Amino acid sequence: MPKKEQTLDFQELFSAIDELEREYKIEKDYVYSVLESALLTAYKQVKGIKDKNLSNVKVSIDPEKGSVKIYEYRKVVENVKDRKSEISLEDAQKIDKRYKVGDIVAIEVPISQFSRKAAMTVRQTVIGKIREKRRSIIFEDYSSKVDNIVTGVVQRIDKKNVIVEIEGGKVEAILPMEEQIPGEEYKPGVMMKFYITEVRIPPKEKEPIVYLSRTHPNLIKRLMENEVPEIQEGIIEIKAIAREAGSRSKVAVYSNSLKVDPVGACIGEKGIRIQNVLKHLNGEKIDIVKWSSDIGEFIKNALSPAEVVHIDLNLIEKKAFVLVPNSQLSLAIGKGGQNARLAAKLTGWKIDIKGKD
Template sequence: MNKELFEAINFLEKEKGINKSILIEALEAALISAYKKNFKSATNVRVDLNEEYGKMSVYAQKEIVEQVDDPQQQISIEEASQINPSYEVGDVVEIEVTPRDFGRIAAQAAKQVVTQRVREAERGIIFNEYIDREDDIMNGTVQRMDGRFIYVNLGKVEAKLPESECMPTETYQVHDRIKVYVTKVENTSKGPNIFVSRTHPGLLKRLFEMEVPEIYDGTVEVKSVAREAGDRSKISVYARDEEVDAVGSCVGQKGQRVQTIVDELKGEKIDIVEWSEDPIVYVSNALSPSKVVRVIVDEENKATTVVVPDYQLSLAIGKRGQNARLAAKLTGWKIDIKSETEARDEGLIVAGDVDKSKESIHYDDTSEYDESLEDLDEDLFK
């Protein structure tokens, strides 16, 4: 049985990736506990597992004293000298006390220890594998659903997709294949707990990294993402090389690259704008598809007042303030939008003012903006 035990330990090290020394150490501790329990011994004992000879031995450890008060813990100097004349008072003598039926006890202990350690090791391996996937995209299959979560099979583990992290425009069926963004990986006593999202801005960023080689290799950099999942998103990009068209790279030939992402997000509209360190240019770009007459910057309060043509005021604000709200999230600047007439009345602009915006691209028609300003909540974007 002993040789079979060591063969099993070596197999587990190779197949499960469990360090053999950890298994042996745990097994020795379990055997000590089993010995004390089965033989009612309070003696300090040591278990030796000799892989070379396939042998397990139990040794009682006793302290050498001149007068024995506790026979289970102590041994007299006279008795110790019979074992080895060089022993002195205070030394510890090891005496083999291996029971005849210790193999049966060892088998029971080994089964419990190995089972427990295998489970712990497998949980650890899975956790280490998935902790590296935090803030990344993974492909999964919808496994089941309950009132709180949609459970997505990621291969070795089931991830939890909370209802709050589902896109409002999507419905899921068992066996549906979806891409999810890993937001958090927790290590628990029952194994890794993985949470994923379909609404996180990071999902959009990772999708662009997957579809746009220039982003993946660092030629084009994603600077910021603002997202209202299932409806509209804005993403700002930048290329240090002036000869590289950052926005065009994300669009792709005939819009194929961005369309792939739009399809993955079930028709979510995406504005791709060029990032600039100049807040005037950046805010102007971020308000795409609206044209901008002038941007007045308040550096101290990190706020801007943006003047747009009268006929594009509703376009700049967007449906329920969405365009302005996303632009503010994207740039990190507060944005107050005024029409050209209102700005002239307040003396904010004079004839000849023009916008400084650079390239930006908006994907979708603007029919949703053709609504009365009376339906807009201007507090949403201030």
């Protein structure tokens, strides 16, 4: 008779459980409980049991020895009425002559006798539950990182989306086409900073997907927080950001301390702080402007580097009529209207700019 094929390798399984705990912080106790449940399900399948109550069947897991055993516990009786939970005194004494009526006998059920189908049930159940737990852990982990930046390495382009490896490749990250900076090249192997916009678990029980952005205004905000300690400490606040990704942005900052110049602090000595931000933005320019609760003053600052001569405000329509020297009209408006457009977006006001002799 051919030797029965080994269908369950518990040594291999325990090694995998150790790895799961290290890499994904999946508690061993959780995996053991899943394994126990799967073995009990397989036991019922082998025995043809439909009853949910298996109080007399226990699984013994010993990871130190790399062993897993199933025991049926039966009470020794004179007359057997329930073969699932009872054993005759005669049969019990065949196991050990010392057994007497009322004792509990532990009878091992050899797992090696499990059918291939039962073994497959165990394997699929354990793998399925572990994947489910792993998905849950990854989803929760990265969901807590939404609205933050992450360093990633470009892997490849797939249907105009950029596939990015983040944090050792534990999860797939995608930079959609609409979140890519126009004209920016995404070459495999290049390391970049990305802003995490959301995390989704796609249908059909696939792994979570982290969605990234290179165009989101908060990419600049988070980069500045990393470079400017006064922002981290709450001394300086970023009040607003207007961005045309890859080209130019304006950032409005405010200081809660009269001793700290918000613009100077963000730029840094010899421009070092803002340069450390710009190196992650592929040549994009950033104007740091001082925020003011006085909307007229704020609009003047937002139109820098142009000089404003006079400003009238229509509070009802939130519209500003701005006069600048004729010599600075093109500077105030900017190439393609960009400076005026960004100032309007930064302040939330419509801005009508006119030249003055």
